[in-house]
Amino acid sequence: MTYETKAGRVKGSITTTIPAALVNILNIEKGDKIVWDADIEDKGATVTVSKKEINESK
Incomplete structure (x- = not known):
């Protein structure tokens, strides 16, 4: 799969979104x-x- 997202800036960091298809596949909430x-x-x-x-310790 290939997705393209746009980078934004929040308080000095660069942010992007995780595409909905990956959110669903990884079950991210x-x-x-x-x-x-x-x-x-x-x-x-x-x-x-x-x-x-x-349960990961890191």
Whole structure:
């Protein structure tokens, strides 16, 4: 799947939205913590987005 979102600015941070299809697939609800795992490479980055499970210690 490929989605395109627009970046915005909130208090010095850059924000974006998580597309509705991914919200549904990951079962994300308001207040959930989201994990952004980035693999940085010479030509860019690969980012994996997941919902942090309640029983995770991190």
